């Protein structure tokens with residue numbers, strides 16, 4: 001059965017953060033895991049690398065752990081539902097924006 005819910009288990013979120021060494025997958029800022037909430041402050045956000053909102057186009061399980069990454073608040077709010085072909089592209093785009101201000 002295809003796991004198509006927005007819900008990502010605590011266990012899975014923990015695994016994703018741990019895999020990344022408790023840092024943001026884009027900028028490397030330290031993030032932490034809060035068992036009660038993962039959506040506030042410096043607590044890491046779990047992001048769908050291939051966006052959840054476009055899951056109907058994704059060939060596979062959108063909540064597969066390989067499609068998840070932990071991001072800090074800043075990177076997550078910049079990425080939104082953009083699709084990047086590589087981590088490098090994501091970094092250049094998201095961190096480039098940060099360096100160049102409003103460009």
Ligand SMILES: [Zn+2]
Nearest residue numbers: 024027072075
């Ligand atoms: Zn970040």
